[in-house]
Amino acid sequence: MIRVLIADDHNVFVEGIESLLSGTSEIEVTQRCYNVAAVVESLGKVPIDVILLDISFPQIDDGLSLCEQITRLYPQTNVIALTMHDDASLIKRMVKKGAKGYLLKNTTKSELLQAIQTVHAGKQYFNESITHILLNDEPRAKKTMVGAGLKPNLTRRESEVLTLIAQGLTTQQMATQLFVSAKAVEFHRSSLLMKFSVPNTALLVKSAMDMQCID
Amino acid sequence: MIRVLIADDHNVFVEGIESLLSGTSEIEVTQRCYNVAAVVESLGKVPIDVILLDISFPQIDDGLSLCEQITRLYPQTNVIALTMHDDASLIKRMVKKGAKGYLLKNTTKSELLQAIQTVHAGKQYFNESITHILLNDEPRAKKTMVGAGLKPNLTRRESEVLTLIAQGLTTQQMATQLFVSAKAVEFHRSSLLMKFSVPNTALLVKSAMDMQCID
DNA sequence: ATTCAGTATAGGGTAAACCCTAAATTTTTA
DNA sequence: TAAAAATTTAGGGTTTACCCTATACTGAAT
Numbered sequence: 001m002i003r004v005l006i007a008d009d010h011n012v013f014v015e016g017i018e019s020l021l022s023g024t025s026e027i028e029v030t031q032r033c034y035n036v037a038a039v040v041e042s043l044g045k046v047p048i049d050v051i052l053l054d055i056s057f058p059q060i061d062d063g064l065s066l067c068e069q070i071t072r073l074y075p076q077t078n079v080i081a082l083t084m085h086d087d088a089s090l091i092k093r094m095v096k097k098g099a100k101g102y103l104l105k106n107t108t109k110s111e112l113l114q115a116i117q118t119v120h121a122g123k124q125y126f127n128e129s130i131t132h133i134l135l136n137d138e139p140r141a142k143k144t145m146v147g148a149g150l151k152p153n154l155t156r157r158e159s160e161v162l163t164l165i166a167q168g169l170t171t172q173q174m175a176t177q178l179f180v181s182a183k184a185v186e187f188h189r190s191s192l193l194m195k196f197s198v199p200n201t202a203l204l205v206k207s208a209m210d211m212q213c214i215d
Numbered sequence: 216m217i218r219v220l221i222a223d224d225h226n227v228f229v230e231g232i233e234s235l236l237s238g239t240s241e242i243e244v245t246q247r248c249y250n251v252a253a254v255v256e257s258l259g260k261v262p263i264d265v266i267l268l269d270i271s272f273p274q275i276d277d278g279l280s281l282c283e284q285i286t287r288l289y290p291q292t293n294v295i296a297l298t299m300h301d302d303a304s305l306i307k308r309m310v311k312k313g314a315k316g317y318l319l320k321n322t323t324k325s326e327l328l329q330a331i332q333t334v335h336a337g338k339q340y341f342n343e344s345i346t347h348i349l350l351n352d353e354p355r356a357k358k359t360m361v362g363a364g365l366k367p368n369l370t371r372r373e374s375e376v377l378t379l380i381a382q383g384l385t386t387q388q389m390a391t392q393l394f395v396s397a398k399a400v401e402f403h404r405s406s407l408l409m410k411f412s413v414p415n416t417a418l419l420v421k422s423a424m425d426m427q428c429i430d
Numbered sequence: 431a432t433t434c435a436g437t438a439t440a441g442g443g444t445a446a447a448c449c450c451t452a453a454a455t456t457t458t459t460a
Numbered sequence: 461t462a463a464a465a466a467t468t469t470a471g472g473g474t475t476t477a478c479c480c481t482a483t484a485c486t487g488a489a490t
Contacts, residue, residue, distance in 0.1 A: 124343065131349070134346070134350065134352075135306070135341075135349065136307075155435085155437085165417050167421075168414050168418030180438065181438070184437070199383050199478095200385070200446085200477080202383055202419075203383030204417075205417050205424075370466060370467085385445085385446065385447090386447075387446085399468050401448080
């Protein structure tokens with residue numbers, strides 16, 4: 001019997017999860033906690049195998065530090081993050097804090113069961129959605145692209161020139177390498193400055209890197 | 216019957232993979248290719264379901280562009296990267312180029328079979344190793360600091376100037392902002408170029424961003 | 431058939447970047 | 461306190477970047 005603790009500050013959600021798991025013979029919902037203090041208290045009393053932990057508890061940092069604490073104090077207890085946050089960096093942070101699995105709240109019953117069993121067996125569990133998020137996690141993809149910057153549509157030549165600029169080549173060097181005149185390269189250079197709305201090469205390189213146009 | 220093409224410039228490896236797959240009833244190694252040209256030629260003649268592609272073929276860029284080409288020209292053909300490169304950014308780049316799976320060369324037979332079947336069924340395949348690499352991928356921690364590039368020790372002023380350069384300011388603008396002469400700023404600029412061993416501002420910005428000196 | 435985007439080329443000009451040598455001052459470190 | 465590193469300023473020079481106008485060829489879309 002796998003002893004499960006559900007930690008979530010949304011009552012309805014806790015009940016829903018519990019009813020999902022109630023029909024399973026191998027899994028037992030031992031505890032339900034609606035705040036951090038209750039989780040800490042429960043763990044001190046009752047042995048728990050798997051914790052389904054909502055990260056926003058109520059703040060993200062609360063969930064992270066709680067996860068870290070659980071992992072350190074009760075290494076035999078495995079944490080599965082169960083949250084609506086589909087952010088790659090958050091997933092990584094949770095795993096760093098010791099989470100063995102990560103599920104989005106739109107997961108299915110069978111997936112939830114499989115996750116609990118996998119994690120309880122000492123392995124990590126990440127489904128396709130999570131893998132997909134990690135794969136598409138652009139190191140520099142600023143989701144907080146507040147003002148300005150949408151990635152401009154570059155022509156083939158512009159992309160070539162941009163790449164060469166970022167490699168430190170001068171206009172003349174690029175001209176030689178591309179078998180065109182320096183004036184042609186200069187033209188594309190100007191086009192790039194215009195499309196990125198930047199005044200010079202330095203900011204062009206930075207903007208292009210921020211927008212993933214190079215690297 | 217799943218028709219498989221093995222693309223690798225290491226003969227021994229190709230033979231090993233083929234012998235691994237030969238005992239399977241559902242999988243048939245239709246083609247073996249030892250260079251990019253052979254792959255392109257084969258695809259034009261014979262329909263292929265799954266390609267096991269070594270990325271270093273012989274260069275990484277070759278494998279990447281070949282993968283892109285295959286995905287574009289033969290969308291029904293699924294590419295599995297099979298390589299010794301365990302670099303997160305490379306995994307992401309391959310997936311961007313259309314790879315449906317990614318296996319390290321220390322994979323097992325059963326995993327290889329499962330990957331081929333999963334990919335042939337139209338789904339992506341990534342095992343725990345790959346997921347683990349993606350999870351531990353520090354946004355900017357370049358483990359591949361091959362030649363040269365260790366982060367140079369910058370003085371306070373140099374850091375300031377570097378930051379302002381990356382914001383697109385000219386030497387004169389920086390001088391005004393820092394309440395010093397343009398010559399002073401020019402000096403720090405030169406120091407930066409020297410410390411980073413780069414010929415101009417463009418590459419300075421790129422290098423500095425790669426090394427996390429700015430952002 | 432003709433716009434239109436992309437590419438290439440040209441001349442001429444200003445501003446900025448880049449390189450060198452040289453020296454004085456301040457701050458930090460040993 | 462002396463030595464080392466950092467900061468500042470300067471003169472003078474070459475190269476490169478950047479801006480403007482203008483023409484012309486190509487291929488793709490209307």
